[in-house]
Amino acid sequence: MTQVTIGDRIRRSWAITVKDMKIYYMRPPALMFGILFPVALFFTFTVGRNLSPDRLIPVLSAQTVFWSASTIGPVAIPMERRLRTFERFLSAPISLIAVLWGKMMAGFIFGAGITTLATVIGILWGNQTVSNPAALVLGIGLSSMVYSAMGILFASIPTGSPGEVIVPLNFVRIPLMFVSGMFIPVENMPAAGQIVAALSPLTHTIGLLNLGTGSPSVFGFAANIGALLVWMLVFLYVGQLFHKMIMRRE
Amino acid sequence: MTNTNAIEAHGLTKFYGDFLAVDHISFEVEQGEIFGFLGPNGAGKSTTIRMLTGVSTPTEGTAKIMGFDILKHSVEAKSVMGIVPDISNIYTELSAWENLIFTGKLYGVSKDRREKKAEELLQLFDLYDRWDEKTETFSRGMRRRVCIAMALISDSKVLYLDEPTSGLDVKSVRSIRRLIRELNEDGLTVFLTTHNIEEASQMCDRIAIINRGRIAEIDTPERIRTAMKSNQAVEIAFKEQTKGTREMLEKLSSVTEVQKRGDKLRLITNDSAQTLREILQAIDENGLVPVSLNTLGASMEDAFLWLTGAEMESEIIHRRNRRR
Numbered sequence: 183m184t185q186v187t188i189g190d191r192i193r194r195s196w197a198i199t200v201k202d203m204k205i206y207y208m209r210p211p212a213l214m215f216g217i218l219f220p221v222a223l224f225f226t227f228t229v230g231r232n233l234s235p236d237r238l239i240p241v242l243s244a245q246t247v248f249w250s251a252s253t254i255g256p257v258a259i260p261m262e263r264r265l266r267t268f269e270r271f272l273s274a275p276i277s278l279i280a281v282l283w284g285k286m287m288a289g290f291i292f293g294a295g296i297t298t299l300a301t302v303i304g305i306l307w308g309n310q311t312v313s314n315p316a317a318l319v320l321g322i323g324l325s326s327m328v329y330s331a332m333g334i335l336f337a338s339i340p341t342g343s344p345g346e347v348i349v350p351l352n353f354v355r356i357p358l359m360f361v362s363g364m365f366i367p368v369e370n371m372p373a374a375g376q377i378v379a380a381l382s383p384l385t386h387t388i389g390l391l392n393l394g395t396g397s398p399s400v401f402g403f404a405a406n407i408g409a410l411l412v413w414m415l416v417f418l419y420v421g422q423l424f425h426k427m428i429m430r431r432e
Numbered sequence: 433m434t435n436t437n438a439i440e441a442h443g444l445t446k447f448y449g450d451f452l453a454v455d456h457i458s459f460e461v462e463q464g465e466i467f468g469f470l471g472p473n474g475a476g477k478s479t480t481i482r483m484l485t486g487v488s489t490p491t492e493g494t495a496k497i498m499g500f501d502i503l504k505h506s507v508e509a510k511s512v513m514g515i516v517p518d519i520s521n522i523y524t525e526l527s528a529w530e531n532l533i534f535t536g537k538l539y540g541v542s543k544d545r546r547e548k549k550a551e552e553l554l555q556l557f558d559l560y561d562r563w564d565e566k567t568e569t570f571s572r573g574m575r576r577r578v579c580i581a582m583a584l585i586s587d588s589k590v591l592y593l594d595e596p597t598s599g600l601d602v603k604s605v606r607s608i609r610r611l612i613r614e615l616n617e618d619g620l621t622v623f624l625t626t627h628n629i630e631e632a633s634q635m636c637d638r639i640a641i642i643n644r645g646r647i648a649e650i651d652t653p654e655r656i657r658t659a660m661k662s663n664q665a666v667e668i669a670f671k672e673q674t675k676g677t678r679e680m681l682e683k684l685s686s687v688t689e690v691q692k693r694g695d696k697l698r699l700i701t702n703d704s705a706q707t708l709r710e711i712l713q714a715i716d717e718n719g720l721v722p723v724s725l726n727t728l729g730a731s732m733e734d735a736f737l738w739l740t741g742a743e744m745e746s747e748i749i750h751r752r753n754r755r756r
Contacts, residue, residue: 186507190540197537266521273485274538275511416637430489431448432482 186275194276198284198350199291207260207292215257216250217296221250235308240391243301243322246382249277251293251326255285255333256347272429279422282334284344286418289330290323297322297342311394317403318394324410325387331417332383337423340432342371368400371403376400383413436499438463438590438621439484443493446479453479455645456493461588461623461638463498466616467626468636468653472740476645478518481594484623485515487689491526498589510541514583518576518625524568528559528578531567532585539586546585553581568639569701573604580611584672590621597631617706633657643740658733661739664704665728669709680718684710696724 206212224242233241255286271281301322305312312318336351359365361375362384368376379385379400386406389399399406441462446454454476461467471477482488484495487505495502500509522531536546551684554560557577562570567578576596583591594626597605612635616622626632631655632639640650650657670677673695681699682690686707689700701707704727715722 186511186540194538194540197534201523201534203524204530205523265518265524266517267523269482269487269517270522270535270538272487272515273510273515274535275507275540276538277507363526426489429487430491432488 191276193282194274195280195284195287198271198281199287202254202258202285202288203291206254206261206288209257209261211348212253212292215348216253216292220245220249221257221300223359225424235304235310236395236397239301239304239308239310239358239395240388242304243297243360243391244325244362244364244384244388246300246358247293247297247322247325247387248329248355250296251329251350252333252351253288253307254289254292255330255337256351257344258285258288259334259337260339260341260347276426278429279418282418282422282425285337286327286330289326289333291328293326293330294322297326312394313396314393317390317399320407321387321394322392322413325383325390325405327418328383328387328410328414331414331421335417335421335424338421339427340428358382361385363388380409383410386410386413399424415425436463437461437496437714438465438498439467439623441484441493442495443481444483444495445492446476446481446483446488447491454483454490457642457645457647459494459622459640459647461590463621464616464619465637466612466622466624468639469623469642470627470629470632470639470736471625471642472627475642475740477627477642478594480511480642481515481517481592481625485513485592486510488754511586512589514586514590515590515592516580516583516587516594516596518575520572520579520596522567522575522578524575525566527564527566528554528570529563531578531582535582536585541586549587550581551583553584556609556700557581557706569675573600573607576600576604576608580608584615588620590617590623593622595626596624597626597628622671629666641736641739647734648739654707661713664701666699666701666704666707666711667693667697667724667726667728669697669723669725671723673697677718677720681711682715684714686710698728703746 212258224245226240228238244304259268301318304310333351339347339350341347361378362382363379364384368379368385371379386401386409389401389406390403393399401409437460441457441459443456443458444454445456448635457480469477469480473720479488482491484497484500484502486509489503497509498512500512502509515715523534526534532550532553536550537714541549551560554563555579559574559577567575571577571589580596596612597608600608609631624636636653638650639653639656641648641656678690680698681697684699686701686703686706687699688702691698691700699707708727711725714720
């Protein structure tokens, strides 16, 4: 019996990512909540407010990455539960964490791809200078990982219907937008609001994207990166625990 | 490795809330066997297969697949098995080829090997002509064959088949049974769950009958059938049959019960030879004209019903209350 190496695990995980990209990227719920919804929200909150491009682009990018990256897991996993294709992973020689990592990568690529496109269009349209490319890239890349992991966590809800995952997820996603400095800058919030904002991963996404377009980040570059890394690990770890709990029950 | 059992289940138990679905079952399957797991609906067959394949975690107990513990060495255990669940869970958005290649990647089969094997399997399963068509256009039987092919892409040593022929037409059923036999002749161990008694009887080297979450019997189909000595029967048809004919037969000392089966009467007995003697004597004495006379051994169906039939409702209530 040959040993399963880390390289083997990564290859198997990647096979899941590629398969999910083929099957789920063009699904109606993915297109609706991953593309249409963030674009519609962006225009709802920005049209007529006469905001400058350096204020608009972080909002556009943050909303897009937040919604798109967190949508693929909640679309793919319930559908696979309903068709019982998710069982294929559970009976295959691959650990649960590698399965979830593969699913997370599918969300990450979806989120990062769409957000990069939206951000490039925004920058070209607004003739905006990128003053900190590293912050911008990390803001999009790391945030895609975090929100994709958040989607995987919610997808542990044992249902065969994506709607039954997306609705509770929206109960978290929508309030988060209002406490993360997206519409009201964090520095203008009351003290309690600032504490809540510090705990929200979306605040740190906006912080990095602000730095990228030349605006300040309230909590600073290092704190933004650290908070996003912690949230990614928390979402992935708790998601794995919930999926294991479901396996014990099923 | 040759002395290792293909499957060893030790005290496998599964509770769903308070409901005891599988109750401390233990059994062994030797390498190269076709082992049937037979039981009525809700007996615990699929739950057992889900625990044996790592899809569901047992509440208690464990299992070894080719010597690898499914809980402690799950990746190694899963590397040597292929699974065909009770529904064909293939990716209908992908072609047969893509389904096989994806499964090969998931099991770590090298590129050259998985492509060669996928081609061989598609030819073996008569799917090669439609290899690049999305499987959503495939018939039920074709999807079943894709599902079995996916289970074989990794050179599995143990193949789990959960109700492999359920809901298929006669042609597909025969083709799948033939394939299973051929794979077994090549050394593959097959664990087959079914509620089709005839299928189990025809295909399996040994059968476990599971009922209400417990193993009721494990033996060869023939031994299970012949063990049912108390359920022999003699079937007789008369040219003219009256109510008195039946009453006369009911009085025979070796007959325990008389059942009407169409134009025949079935006499249940513990000793068919004695019953035959008594019938012939009664025919002479009463001037009856027999049209046909047959002795019947217990069928697998009789054995199955005898082992699984009694007091199911009260047992389910008992199982619900076991945890309280």
